Amino acid sequence: EADIYQTPRYLVIGTGKKITLECSQTMGHDKMYWYQQDPGMELHLIHYSYGVNSTEKGDLSSESTVSRIRTEHFPLTLESARPSHTSQYLCASSEQGGFNSPLHFGNGTRLTVT
Amino acid sequence: AQSVTQPDIHITVSEGASLELRCNYSYGATPYLFWYVQSPGQGLQLLLKYFSGDTLVQGIKGFEAEFKRSQSSFNLRKPSVHWSDAAEYFCAVGVSGGYNKLIFGAGTRLAVHP
Numbered sequence: 090e091a092d093i094y095q096t097p098r099y100l101v102i103g104t105g106k107k108i109t110l111e112c113s114q115t116m117g118h119d120k121m122y123w124y125q126q127d128p129g130m131e132l133h134l135i136h137y138s139y140g141v142n143s144t145e146k147g148d149l150s151s152e153s154t155v156s157r158i159r160t161e162h163f164p165l166t167l168e169s170a171r172p173s174h175t176s177q178y179l180c181a182s183s184e185q186g187g188f189n190s191p192l193h194f195g196n197g198t199r200l201t202v203t
Numbered sequence: 204a205q206s207v208t209q210p211d212i213h214i215t216v217s218e219g220a221s222l223e224l225r226c227n228y229s230y231g232a233t234p235y236l237f238w239y240v241q242s243p244g245q246g247l248q249l250l251l252k253y254f255s256g257d258t259l260v261q262g263i264k265g266f267e268a269e270f271k272r273s274q275s276s277f278n279l280r281k282p283s284v285h286w287s288d289a290a291e292y293f294c295a296v297g298v299s300g301g302y303n304k305l306i307f308g309a310g311t312r313l314a315v316h317p
Contacts, residue, residue, distance in 0.1 A: 093246075129212065132247075132293065132307040148304070179246060188235040188254065188297040192305070194246030 092116050095180050095195035102170055103203055110165045110198045112180035121163040122192070124179040125149060132179065138163060170202045205230045205298050207308035215314040216284050224279040224311050226294030235297030236277040237305065238268055242290045250292075253277065264288070289315045 093114040102108055114121065123136040134147030138157040152174070153167050163182075167174055177199045181192040206229045216222055228234055235254055239247040251262025258270040268279045277294060291312045295305040 098244075129309055131207070131309050134304060181246075187303055188252070191249040191252070192247070194248070196244065196246045 093180060093182055093193050093195040095178075095198050097198060098196065099199050099201075101201045101203060104169075104171055106170050108167050108170050108200070110178055110180075110200070112163045112165070112195060113161050114163075114182045114193070114195075115161065116182060116184070116193065117160065118182035118184050118193070119160065120183045120185065120190075121157065122181040122183075123147070123153075123155060123163070123165050124181065125151065126177040126179055126197070136165065170200075172202045175200060175202050205296060205306050207294050207296050207306055209292075209294055209308035209311050211311045212309070213312045213314070215316060217316045218286050219283050222279075222281045222284045222288070222313070224292050224294075224313070226277045226279065226308060227275050228277060228294070228296045229275065230296050230298065232299070234270075234277075235299075236268075236270060237295040237297065238262065238266070238277075238279050239293045239295065239307075240264075240290050241293065241310075247293060250279070284313075284315055286315045286317060289313055 096111045119140045121138045124132045126132045133149035135149050135151040136155040138144050144155050153165050177197050179197045180195040184190040208227045237252045238250040241247045250266050253260045253270045261267050291310045293310045294308045
């Protein structure tokens with residue numbers, strides 16, 4: 090039922106590689122978000138966007154960067170992956186920024202950096 | 204500071220038994236409260252939310268939650284658990300501000316015995 094897609098689902102990569110995690114949604118939502126999720130820990134917001142050409146950092150400091158050139162696409166990039174980046178990354182979108190508009194989550198990308 | 208505590212990391216119940224998952228929040232203003240569920244390998248899905256009004260809210264999949272301001276709690280309940288309810292459950296509080304954000308708890312993993 091998800092209209093928000095993340096690729097790849099799993100990624101194992103060596104230290105120092107550049108990686109891009111893809112996130113696309115077909116709902117026309119302006120608001121998009123990236124969360125980081127470690128096992129047994131809270132989800133933490135690392136990036137969000139209110140629309141095209143808008144990107145902001147979230148609560149949790151992250152070495153990743155994002156871009157929003159098209160409404161439907163919100164990729165996350167790590168220029169040089171490190172083992173500390175090993176985590177699950179969840180992308181989400183919402184129709185509006187208020188709480189009346191629920192978050193729609195993708196299935197996540199589980200990243201392992203060796 | 205705003206926070207969400209889910210005291211139970213892992214709960215196991217028998218199929219058909221009742222369920223209550225605990226959630227306590229810390230937030231100075233009137234809270235917006237949410238419960239999300241994450242099935243294995245999936246993203247998070249909204250179960251229910253509380254904004255105001257009736258303190259007992261109904262959600263999808265037969266779940267309900269009760270807001271108790273005096274106890275700063277928003278516990279999730281289901282009268283009869285099904286094997287398909289095995290998942291991880293996240294409580295969240297919405298914090299108004301420069302951007303509306305959700306603060307998540309660390310989650311409760313539910314296992315269901317046949």
